[in-house]
Amino acid sequence: MKKQTKDHLVFWLFLAPALISFVVVVIIPFFMGLYYSMTDWTAVADSTPVWVGLENYKSMFSDFAFKYSFIRTFLFSVLSVISINLVALTFAFLVTREIRFKNFYRAGFFIPNLIGGLVLGYIWQFIFKSVVPSIGALLGIDFIENLLLLADPNLTLFGLIFAFTWQYAGYIMMIYVAALLNVPQELLEASEIDGANFWQKLISITIPMIAQAFTITSFLTLVSSFKQYDIIVALTNGGPTDLYQGQVVNSSELLAMHIYNVAFKYNNMAEGQARAIIFFLVLSVVSIAQVYYNKKKEVEM
Amino acid sequence: MAGVKICKLNKIYPNGFHAVKDVNLDIANKEFMILVGPSGCGKTTTLRMIAGLEDITTGEMYIGDELVNEVSPKDRNIAMVFQNYALYPHMSVYDNMAFGLKLKKTPKDEIDERIKKAAKILDIEALLKRKPKQLSGGQRQRVALGRAIVRKPEVFLMDEPLSNLDAKLRVQMRAELIKLHNELQTTFIYVTHDQTEAMTMGTRICVMNDGVVQQVADPRTIYNAPANVFVASFIGAPQMNFFKGKIADTPVVEVASHVFKLSDHMAEVVKNKGKFNAEVIVGIRPEDIKLGNSSEGLPAKVEVTELLGSDLNVYFKIGEKSYIMKTESSSDVKIGDTIYPVFDMNKLHLFDSETEKSLLY
Numbered sequence A: 001m002k003k004q005t006k007d008h009l010v011f012w013l014f015l016a017p018a019l020i021s022f023v024v025v026v027i028i029p030f031f032m033g034l035y036y037s038m039t040d041w042t043a044v045a046d047s048t049p050v051w052v053g054l055e056n057y058k059s060m061f062s063d064f065a066f067k068y069s070f071i072r073t074f075l076f077s078v079l080s081v082i083s084i085n086l087v088a089l090t091f092a093f094l095v096t097r098e099i100r101f102k103n104f105y106r107a108g109f110f111i112p113n114l115i116g117g118l119v120l121g122y123i124w125q126f127i128f129k130s131v132v133p134s135i136g137a138l139l140g141i142d143f144i145e146n147l148l149l150l151a152d153p154n155l156t157l158f159g160l161i162f163a164f165t166w167q168y169a170g171y172i173m174m175i176y177v178a179a180l181l182n183v184p185q186e187l188l189e190a191s192e193i194d195g196a197n198f199w200q201k202l203i204s205i206t207i208p209m210i211a212q213a214f215t216i217t218s219f220l221t222l223v224s225s226f227k228q229y230d231i232i233v234a235l236t237n238g239g240p241t242d243l244y245q246g247q248v249v250n251s252s253e254l255l256a257m258h259i260y261n262v263a264f265k266y267n268n269m270a271e272g273q274a275r276a277i278i279f280f281l282v283l284s285v286v287s288i289a290q291v292y293y294n295k296k297k298e299v300e301m
Numbered sequence B: 001m002a003g004v005k006i007c008k009l010n011k012i013y014p015n016g017f018h019a020v021k022d023v024n025l026d027i028a029n030k031e032f033m034i035l036v037g038p039s040g041c042g043k044t045t046t047l048r049m050i051a052g053l054e055d056i057t058t059g060e061m062y063i064g065d066e067l068v069n070e071v072s073p074k075d076r077n078i079a080m081v082f083q084n085y086a087l088y089p090h091m092s093v094y095d096n097m098a099f100g101l102k103l104k105k106t107p108k109d110e111i112d113e114r115i116k117k118a119a120k121i122l123d124i125e126a127l128l129k130r131k132p133k134q135l136s137g138g139q140r141q142r143v144a145l146g147r148a149i150v151r152k153p154e155v156f157l158m159d160e161p162l163s164n165l166d167a168k169l170r171v172q173m174r175a176e177l178i179k180l181h182n183e184l185q186t187t188f189i190y191v192t193h194d195q196t197e198a199m200t201m202g203t204r205i206c207v208m209n210d211g212v213v214q215q216v217a218d219p220r221t222i223y224n225a226p227a228n229v230f231v232a233s234f235i236g237a238p239q240m241n242f243f244k245g246k247i248a249d250t251p252v253v254e255v256a257s258h259v260f261k262l263s264d265h266m267a268e269v270v271k272n273k274g275k276f277n278a279e280v281i282v283g284i285r286p287e288d289i290k291l292g293n294s295s296e297g298l299p300a301k302v303e304v305t306e307l308l309g310s311d312l313n314v315y316f317k318i319g320e321k322s323y324i325m326k327t328e329s330s331s332d333v334k335i336g337d338t339i340y341p342v343f344d345m346n347k348l349h350l351f352d353s354e355t356e357k358s359l360l361y
């Protein structure tokens, strides 16, 4: 009995630092945020927030800009997840083969991840605005010369996805590399003897064997594309504007940026907070569903 | 059904290691061929080259009449049982066995039929729905065999499939494999470093050392007429006794200060080879030394005895040289006793002291 109490004490003692900081920086702000999202708070000093109930949530769902941003974010996330994972997996396959300089390639593909999103965004802005057209001019191909990804509201999302993939695929590749190196060579050999060709080996053996990596990578890519902010600020800052169903919209203003703008640019703190809460809920549901689904597909060893 | 023919096969690994040297091997259809040798002698390398998993550096390999040097594993119509079984962990036992057949687009009911039949032979019918990790080592091993059987390959390759099993199961599986070979009537190529497995299972044995084939023959010949010192020492437990000697034209073989009279047959062979007065290595198996009385044998001192149930191994010394003999467990030889061992001169092995090749066979 005595020993048990002591064990309990030690347990809580060790847990306390982590628990307290978690409560202080995550849990309390979250509930404060929840409270503020139901007031008309503007962060102006001396003004006491007035309780408005679900007013902010109502206005959010009738706000066209929010709905538009939401759809664009979904589109961006889905396409990014696909593109990043495809690129990362392909590179991972290439750098796990018996090739020369494979460590050099691995490092090379990984480096963009070390460059901050803002810097990277400005680099790609330069590339999209100046380098691509001048290459087009040099080659004499009009299509490329006139290709201004970032200026066309219909294409700007692809510009973002391109830059984001360039930044993030190397990181995801590393996870795939680790997973691929863990696939027992014997299994691939056994399947080869069983008569499998390259694609059959890939689909029947390799992919199921790295299912665990898929859980991690799709979670990481999904969450980070949902929350993407800095690359967009540097690349397009939300623009260019477009007419959508008769309304003026910012074609690359994704949710994170939208919330920032509402809260800080237009100074509607409470409204921004309400949107952030919804953002949080949607992201949680989507990522939990994704992890649950992928977990089910993982191989039990 | 097909045999396997290997001509002047060499394997040099990228790091320059010469693992298999000029191997020639002609494996007949339906044969149970054993590759045996100490660890690192190139057995697995040879087997993997037959499977097509390892490139052939030089030499030729035929399966049936087809030159397969450039044929990929999936087109060789072989099946392989790996040392660690290499079962697909994400598939049920049934799917593991069905995998190869599905790839070949075998009709569903035929797949089903073949799996049921193989499962019956191997007694794994109750396990078909399980995943490999839910199986014991012996069951996994049988599933790995099943996966090979259902494909009806022309050649079965097995790389030490029994080495992960406990002694009892190993004996049992040994018998199962022999039975299986009789039933399937297919060529088996079986790698092991266990000489008991080699002796009991093979229709022929290929003994390898350092990447070089030492002798290829049926088990009886390997045991009774080893081609060189290595084969003689590798096969047989306890090991054959070796000692240096010199042949005189009496004809006797002189060992230290003792002389042994050669049998007429041996004298004849040695004479024909012109080896009178040559230095030789003399070998004799432990069971070819008998206990005699003081008038028959040389006095020897017993150093250690080992009781193995039915047999008794006696380690004794004549002069400074140690020998082992095998006798019935009923004999009451004790440590420190003086015994008079008698060497069966008809069972003597003589090897050239330079080439270590047998003078007799």
Ligand SMILES: Nc1ncnc2c1ncn2[C@@H]1O[C@H](COP(=O)(O)OP(=O)(O)OP(=O)(O)O)[C@@H](O)[C@H]1O
Residues within 6 Å of the ligand: B013, B014, B015, B017, B019, B037, B038, B039, B040, B041, B042, B043, B044, B045, B046, B193
């Ligand atoms: N990929 C490789 N690169 C270089 N040397 C290798 C390679 N694989 C094996 N070897 C060497 O080739 C030799 C033969 O190896 P192999 O695996 O065929 O031995 P084995 O006869 O199967 O031995 P064991 O009974 O221990 O399995 C060994 O000396 C080994 O070190």
Ligand SMILES: [Mg+2]
Residues within 6 Å of the ligand: B043, B044, B045, B159
């Ligand atoms: Mg081996």
